[in-house]
Amino acid sequence: GQQVMQIPQYQHVQEGEDFTTYCNSSTTLSNIQWYKQRPGGHPVFLIQLVKSGEVKKQKRLTFQFGEAKKNSSLHITATQTTDVGTYFCAGIRYNFNKFYFGSGTKLNVKP
Amino acid sequence: DAGVTQSPTHLIKTRGQHVTLRCSPISGHKSVSWYQQVLGQGPQFIFQYYEKEERGRGNFPDRFSARQFPNYSSELNVNALLLGDSALYLCASSSYPDLSSYNEQFFGPGTRLTVL
Numbered sequence: 742g743q744q745v746m747q748i749p750q751y752q753h754v755q756e757g758e759d760f761t762t763y764c765n766s767s768t769t770l771s772n773i774q775w776y777k778q779r780p781g782g783h784p785v786f787l788i789q790l791v792k793s794g795e796v797k798k799q800k801r802l803t804f805q806f807g808e809a810k811k812n813s814s815l816h817i818t819a820t821q822t823t824d825v826g827t828y829f830c831a832g833i834r835y836n837f838n839k840f841y842f843g844s845g846t847k848l849n850v851k852p
Numbered sequence: 853d854a855g856v857t858q859s860p861t862h863l864i865k866t867r868g869q870h871v872t873l874r875c876s877p878i879s880g881h882k883s884v885s886w887y888q889q890v891l892g893q894g895p896q897f898i899f900q901y902y903e904k905e906e907r908g909r910g911n912f913p914d915r916f917s918a919r920q921f922p923n924y925s926s927e928l929n930v931n932a933l934l935l936g937d938s939a940l941y942l943c944a945s946s947s948y949p950d951l952s953s954y955n956e957q958f959f960g961p962g963t964r965l966t967v968l
Contacts (some may be wrong), residue, residue, distance in 0.1 A: 783959040784959045786958065788888075838900060838908035839909075840895075
């Protein structure tokens with residue numbers, strides 16, 4: 742079954758509004774990565790989270806890893822049209838050498 | 853330096869045929885992973901190879917196989933193609949041996965496979 746769930750599936754925002762996507766796993770993850778995929782493109786690595794409760798920031802992007810290492814979020818402050826794309830989380834379970842990608846959140850930003 | 857390269861870019865096959873997709877990792881990277889991305893969905897992990905050894909396998913049937921060569925390039929083979937195999941096939945490279953030790957992986961542009 743689906744190992745990693747991601748919500749929402751779609752998000753339409755006005756430029757300048759904030760955006761958040763959530764990722765939930767049915768099992769504890771050893772680490773989680775986030776990717777961005779532009780329309781017609783390939784996934785591009787954004788960040789990796791490893792520690793329980795970890796928070797990392799990249800300019801307007803804030804990434805969090807839950808205390809139980811079962812959930813994660815990506816928050817974008819003051820979206821810009823360049824943020825358009827689909828954001829995926831990808832988790833790795835302990836003792837399983839496999840990536841489990843979420844279904845992605847497609848972000849559309851209206852200027 | 854060149855990034856991850858994949859060939860061909862696009863491919864059209866008919867049901868029952870066989871296909872071979874190729875990937876060259878970033879220079880110096882010894883790990884290659886393969887993913888299947890159906891339109892509108894997230895990538896699904898197929899295989900990971902490190903120094904010619906299979907290190908990870910996803911939930912795909914035996915029709916899917918792969919190998920890695922001494923120069924670290926890789927091939928993904930799919931036999932007895934089904935309509936449902938139509939997808940974007942992505943290759944990613946990394947310098948780390950295991951997915952759990954990955955700090956980052958770099959994806960290639962993909963091969964768009966259409967099965968008629």
